[in-house]
Amino acid sequence: MSSDLILPTWTDIEQAEQRIAGLAHRTPVLTSRHFNRRVGAELFFKCENFQRVGAFKFRGACNAIAALSAEEGGRGIITHSSGNHGQAVALAARLNGYGAVVVMPDNSARVKVEAVREYGGEVVFCAPGTQTRDAAVADLVDQHGYVFIPPYNHPGIIAGQGTAAKELLEDIPDLDVIMAPVGGGGLLSGTAIAARHLAPGIRVIGAEPRNADDAARSFRSGKLEPASPEQTVADGLRTTLGPMNFAIIREHVDDIVTVSEQAIVRDMRAVWERMKIVIEPSCAVPLAALAENDLDVGGQRVGIILTGGNVDLDALPW
Amino acid sequence: MSSDLILPTWTDIEQAEQRIAGLAHRTPVLTSRHFNRRVGAELFFKCENFQRVGAFKFRGACNAIAALSAEEGGRGIITHSSGNHGQAVALAARLNGYGAVVVMPDNSARVKVEAVREYGGEVVFCAPGTQTRDAAVADLVDQHGYVFIPPYNHPGIIAGQGTAAKELLEDIPDLDVIMAPVGGGGLLSGTAIAARHLAPGIRVIGAEPRNADDAARSFRSGKLEPASPEQTVADGLRTTLGPMNFAIIREHVDDIVTVSEQAIVRDMRAVWERMKIVIEPSCAVPLAALAENDLDVGGQRVGIILTGGNVDLDALPW
Numbered sequence: 001m002s003s004d005l006i007l008p009t010w011t012d013i014e015q016a017e018q019r020i021a022g023l024a025h026r027t028p029v030l031t032s033r034h035f036n037r038r039v040g041a042e043l044f045f046k047c048e049n050f051q052r053v054g055a056f057k058f059r060g061a062c063n064a065i066a067a068l069s070a071e072e073g074g075r076g077i078i079t080h081s082s083g084n085h086g087q088a089v090a091l092a093a094r095l096n097g098y099g100a101v102v103v104m105p106d107n108s109a110r111v112k113v114e115a116v117r118e119y120g121g122e123v124v125f126c127a128p129g130t131q132t133r134d135a136a137v138a139d140l141v142d143q144h145g146y147v148f149i150p151p152y153n154h155p156g157i158i159a160g161q162g163t164a165a166k167e168l169l170e171d172i173p174d175l176d177v178i179m180a181p182v183g184g185g186g187l188l189s190g191t192a193i194a195a196r197h198l199a200p201g202i203r204v205i206g207a208e209p210r211n212a213d214d215a216a217r218s219f220r221s222g223k224l225e226p227a228s229p230e231q232t233v234a235d236g237l238r239t240t241l242g243p244m245n246f247a248i249i250r251e252h253v254d255d256i257v258t259v260s261e262q263a264i265v266r267d268m269r270a271v272w273e274r275m276k277i278v279i280e281p282s283c284a285v286p287l288a289a290l291a292e293n294d295l296d297v298g299g300q301r302v303g304i305i306l307t308g309g310n311v312d313l314d315a316l317p318w
Numbered sequence: 319m320s321s322d323l324i325l326p327t328w329t330d331i332e333q334a335e336q337r338i339a340g341l342a343h344r345t346p347v348l349t350s351r352h353f354n355r356r357v358g359a360e361l362f363f364k365c366e367n368f369q370r371v372g373a374f375k376f377r378g379a380c381n382a383i384a385a386l387s388a389e390e391g392g393r394g395i396i397t398h399s400s401g402n403h404g405q406a407v408a409l410a411a412r413l414n415g416y417g418a419v420v421v422m423p424d425n426s427a428r429v430k431v432e433a434v435r436e437y438g439g440e441v442v443f444c445a446p447g448t449q450t451r452d453a454a455v456a457d458l459v460d461q462h463g464y465v466f467i468p469p470y471n472h473p474g475i476i477a478g479q480g481t482a483a484k485e486l487l488e489d490i491p492d493l494d495v496i497m498a499p500v501g502g503g504g505l506l507s508g509t510a511i512a513a514r515h516l517a518p519g520i521r522v523i524g525a526e527p528r529n530a531d532d533a534a535r536s537f538r539s540g541k542l543e544p545a546s547p548e549q550t551v552a553d554g555l556r557t558t559l560g561p562m563n564f565a566i567i568r569e570h571v572d573d574i575v576t577v578s579e580q581a582i583v584r585d586m587r588a589v590w591e592r593m594k595i596v597i598e599p600s601c602a603v604p605l606a607a608l609a610e611n612d613l614d615v616g617g618q619r620v621g622i623i624l625t626g627g628n629v630d631l632d633a634l635p636w
Contacts, residue, residue, distance in 0.1 A: 028346065049594040050553075050594055054594060120360075252348070252376065256600070269631060272596050272631060273596075273631065275368075276367040276372060276595060276596040276597075276627035277594060277595055277596060278367055278590050278594040278595060278596060279594075280592075309594035313587060313590060313634070313636065318631065318632070
């Protein structure tokens with residue numbers, strides 16, 4: 001199956017970096033004595049919570065949209081999202097001078113709907129569920145000729161997300177391990193391509209909630225496994241691994257480990273308390289993995305990509 | 319009255335910087351498109367929430383303690399605090415190889431007591447109230463010969479706090495305005511000395527909760543006014559202006575403005591949501607002052623010192 005896929009490469013990440021320069025932020029890398037002591041390693045946190053729209057998702061959306069021809073972009077962009085990708089597409093489209101439509105389930109939190117609108121996106125509601133959502137997107141593409149930018153199973157998205165790891169490895173070149181959470185796999189696959197190129201001997205480790213462990217199961221079985229029915233607090237990771245992302249992950253990722261909900265919430269809170277930064281639950285998944293799995297990182301230098309900081313301050317998980 | 323006081327000067331701030339180098343962090347300066355747009359000015363946030371112990375207080379405590387002779391330090395340090403100063407003294411004493419006792423009201427939040435102990439400080443409880451607290455400190459000094467390091471009315475504390483503004487003005491040299499909140503006045507007085515030296519024409523503005531406006535009233539009347547009876551959510555600013563701090567503020571500060579509780583909570587939350595950093599309520603006071611007062615900063619470059627990020631995540635004010 002994956003032999004049909006045209007997979008992005010290091011060159012695509014270099015081009016992505018040029019496309020998003022001046023639009024995306026080069027985010028800082030933070031360290032923490034507390035977590036170093038707790039883990040017994042040197043940790044380097046790439047802070048995509050400080051990225052535009054508050055999440056790494058802006059990198060991929062911006063790259064995919066900036067790569068369109070003026071004719072394509074002029075037709076307008078469409079995507080579906082109940083989270084950060086919708087905001088990222090809305091802002092990236094506006095910055096490139098294009099319109100954007102975001103299909104959202106009609107039970108979306110109002111704050112997320114308003115965020116898309118604030119960035120200039122038009123929201124179209126559909127009934128919850130992937131089938132109705134995909135049908136709504138297809139109908140609108142048919143009617144208006146919009147260009148569909150999916151959230152992760154797309155070479156331009158993957159290459160854009162890979163720019164975060166590229167920056168991290170340029171700032172901290174001698175990492176032994178690089179970790180990212182995995183949901184649809186856009187971030188992990190882009191991270192893996194960048195890391196394997198810049199630091200061939202590095203260990204690339206994905207981390208996933210045990211309650212949404214389709215990527216870990218697919219990684220073990222060697223074929224795309226169905227989504228887990230259970231829910232996770234890490235709302236950014238409820239998606240199912242994409243075929244393109246899986247092909248890259250199989251080739252370049254060393255391991256995918258899983259963590260408990262309790263550890264995610266505990267370490268999310270610990271980062272707020274100790275590092276004084278606002279992170280979403282997904283960010284805490286790699287840190288929780290270091291606590292709950294024997295990853296043998298003692299004395300090593302470990303990069304962790306913090307995915308974003310968009311949380312509902314009225315509904316914190318503790 | 320103030321003629322008796324030996325006030326710290328720019329030279330003391332330079333010396334403080336050398337004493338705390340390698341112990342305190344040089345904290346980053348962050349910017350925000352959102353707040354720039356809202357205020358119509360260019361804002362530069364000096365992030366003392368990323369300072370050790372999570373607050374600027376570490377600078378002053380570290381400087382005052384590092385300036386002691388080995389004989390003095392060897393007798394042990396004592397202070398009273400229900401907040402960040404206690405933690406700062408505990409850690410600064412430990413890093414200088416000395417013991418520390420922190421007198422705390424017996425109704426202190428357990429998390430604050432544990433934080434002092436975690437940094438190696440010994441906690442002695444007293445009944446709430448300044449008289450019992452001062453008596454407890456005096457007794458312990460009599461019994462053990464401890465050296466008392468007060469929270470703000472002390473030249474070494476003021477000089478240490480002034481290093482934050484020194485760093486900010488080194489990183490962003492062409493500020494038109496610099497703002498800090500005012501409680502006891504340690505931060506504002508140190509900020510004023512540093513700013514007046516490095517940028518003589520700069521406007522130095524203090525900001526204070528309207529519910530704890532003794533500094534603003536003292537600034538207007540020209541004499542130390544009694545504390546306000548009302549409470550403020552900005553727990554770091556419930557203290558009363560010190561005589562030494564007042565003498566410096568009268569000389570070097572251009573204005574002290576006051577803000578509502580609603581604006582403090584609103585802007586604290588806005589910083590969490592927009593900048594993805596955890597700040598304590600006191601941090602939001604200067605930002606709220608820009609919204610609630612006509613400070614005529616349009617198009618100007620405004621530095622704001624964010625004081626700290628120690629908040630109880632189980633008792634957020636919204």
